[in-house]
Amino acid sequence: MASVAALEPDAQLMLRVKQGDASSFTLLLVRHRTPLVHYLYRLVQNQAIAEELAQEVFLRVYKARANYEPSARFTTWLYRIATHLALNYLRDGRKERSGESLDEETAGLPLRQLPDRRPTIEQDLLEEARREQIRAAVAALPPKQRAAVLMHKYLELEYAQIARVLNCSESAVKSLLFRAYEKLRARLAHLV
Amino acid sequence: MRCPIQTKETAELLLAYCARKLEPETRAVLERHMERCPECRAFAEQQKAVWEALDAWEGAPVSEDFDVRLFARIERDRRTSRRARLRLHVPVAAASLLLAAVLWLRSPWWSAAPESEDTSVVEVETVEAALEDIEMLRALELLARADVPGSARM
Numbered sequence A: 001m002a003s004v005a006a007l008e009p010d011a012q013l014m015l016r017v018k019q020g021d022a023s024s025f026t027l028l029l030v031r032h033r034t035p036l037v038h039y040l041y042r043l044v045q046n047q048a049i050a051e052e053l054a055q056e057v058f059l060r061v062y063k064a065r066a067n068y069e070p071s072a073r074f075t076t077w078l079y080r081i082a083t084h085l086a087l088n089y090l091r092d093g094r095k096e097r098s099g100e101s102l103d104e105e106t107a108g109l110p111l112r113q114l115p116d117r118r119p120t121i122e123q124d125l126l127e128e129a130r131r132e133q134i135r136a137a138v139a140a141l142p143p144k145q146r147a148a149v150l151m152h153k154y155l156e157l158e159y160a161q162i163a164r165v166l167n168c169s170e171s172a173v174k175s176l177l178f179r180a181y182e183k184l185r186a187r188l189a190h191l192v
Numbered sequence B: 001m002r003c004p005i006q007t008k009e010t011a012e013l014l015l016a017y018c019a020r021k022l023e024p025e026t027r028a029v030l031e032r033h034m035e036r037c038p039e040c041r042a043f044a045e046q047q048k049a050v051w052e053a054l055d056a057w058e059g060a061p062v063s064e065d066f067d068v069r070l071f072a073r074i075e076r077d078r079r080t081s082r083r084a085r086l087r088l089h090v091p092v093a094a095a096s097l098l099l100a101a102v103l104w105l106r107s108p109w110w111s112a113a114p115e116s117e118d119t120s121v122v123e124v125e126t127v128e129a130a131l132e133d134i135e136m137l138r139a140l141e142l143l144a145r146a147d148v149p150g151s152a153r154m
Helices: A009-018 A022-044 A047-063 A074-092 A102-107 A121-139 A143-153 A159-166 A170-191 B008-018 B024-036 B038-055 B066-105 B117-147
Strands: none
Touching (some): A009 A022, A022 A047, A022 A074, A022 A143, A143 A159, A143 A170, A170 B008, A170 B038, B008 B024, B024 B038
């Protein structure tokens, strides 16, 4: 194992958590909470579920602290847990059982996602329609392609990292991304 | 430059170009190629459009009580785990105590005690054997009387 000083900051923090330093866990939480919730939200497209899954991810990280070894980047581990939970959620079809639909969930979302500089109601409506098309296009992707695109676009993870998160080869990730972007181009290219 | 759009493997060049992740030299080569390749140019324009559309999809703010809920959840989980450990350990401890008690009762020290159940078992057996011996002696005596000539006449 590499020396602690040579490790990435997140791995150093996690090793301190392993030694019983609770404040290091708080630092990890502060650093990764928002991007993790955003990633899960875009994946499952429900804010409440995204936060619930994110809580489960951090709980699992905390519970696994005693056995933590920095064999991979911390974010790879973190998003591997998150993706596993989210894909299980999507596979289990809890959405269907709960009687909710993506449209209903989106309709209930607050307007806090909109930028404040919107000058007119018309532009506001156009922006909302545009965002709805983006959301629907991403939602139409198969879950694994969706996860790959979100990690590539929003988290800017490298192919190798995405491959480790999704437990597949780098070439499989490239293929997933190629097919996913192909579908998105077909559905979204007219937006700009 | 070979046209990147021809294979999925090289198409990642175009994806990287639209994500602004290409090195300046590679970017320049690709841009020169796109000037004379309408297919790659169209691909890049559409991919850029997707990239910018996705940029517009912002995430919602995380709930203010997220951390509080998480720490409460960790605490609940810690308590549940402790209770689960106790539920597992109590029967094991009880079984261990029972086993220790049995071993102690069977030990030589305990057998030497004057009021043990083993002693009473031995006494019953001794009495039974003695009664059998008496019965046998009586039978032998009757047989002996029957074998002596004239004894019946006496």
